[in-house]
Amino acid sequence: MNYVPRQAASELPFEGTDIILRYGCAHPxxxxxxxxxxxxxxxxxxxxxxxDGCPQCPPAGPCRFEDGTPIGEMSFVRIRDYTADPAWEAADSYTGDIEKIVSVCTDTAYAMTPGLHWSPAFEERIDVPVGDLLIMDRARIDPQWRGFGLGALAAAEAIRRLSAGCCAVACEPAPTDGDFDHDQPAYDAAQTKIAKVWESVGFEEFSDGIYLLDPALKHPADCRTTWRKRFGRR
Structure with missing residues (x-):
């Protein structure tokens, strides 16, 4: 793992076992x-x-024992295969970011054909290119908890839960906040740093700024184990 967090997990005021991920999905x-x-x-x-105690709750805030204290959030978009919709058209209806990822991974000659039709480069990269595509759309940790690797741990665990039936997980590393107007070098530096974080989860650079993780390989599981050990009970 080339990415090394700037702060040790032991410096957190709570245990790794106190971190919980809560999932939500609503559909008609x-x-x-x-x-x-x-x-x-x-x-x-x-x-x-x-x-038996609330030392972790903000002094001026309410106790969050019952529902937990938020420290970050993520969003994922699953593009399902074998439907009546062209995958590209469905992605384009959501956001430009999701459309770009689907376009990079699929064969544009079949853009208006129902289902997912992978590009030759994608089929060469992914071990078993059959199934859905999971896209990690956004991932954010609150500023006071950055630098410990919490985002990488959360991403690795969420991908494990959500990627069943998916042949690949894709993302485009990019800052989720910050003012980078007219400061391209700062944006590029932030993007490079984020890419290193996602590489530590098992993503590898694919094409046009898009990164892929192959859940069929052992490498992502090894990365997840490394992060689990880092945040193990002290």
């Missing part, structure tokens, strides 16, 4: 428009504490 029982192809998941990153 009878899908309409592109609901059959687009599956959007939200993931809350929360920290809990034991019932």
């Amino acid at each position: 029982a009878l899908p309409f428009e592109f609901e059959d192809t687009l599956e959007v998941w939200s993931v809350e990153v929360l920290r809990y504490h034991h019932e």
